[in-house]
Amino acid sequence: MAGNFYQVKCxxxxxxQVVFGKASTEVVCAVCGHVLVRPGGGKATIEGEVLETVEQRS
Structure with a gap:
């Protein structure tokens, strides 16, 4: 499966928190519960600040 993992700040x-860039479900912050990633039919919408790409897969 191709896709990237990102370190995102709530x-x-x-x-x-590390999240997958093609998440198929909502990802919430483990501390406060704010939605960090929303599925978008392929590439997900990241709602936090992307700090870095942790791992790239192709």
């Missing part, structure tokens, strides 16, 4: 509590 806009509410500033927790940093």
């Amino acid at each position: 806009p509410d509590c500033e927790n940093e």
Whole structure:
């Protein structure tokens, strides 16, 4: 499966979490519950600040 993993900072509590760029379900912050990623029919919509690409897969 091709896709990237990103380290994202939560806009509410500033927790940093690794998420998949093609997530098929909502991903919430493990600390405060804010939605970080929403599925978008392929590439997901990331709602936090992307700090870095952790791993690229092709």
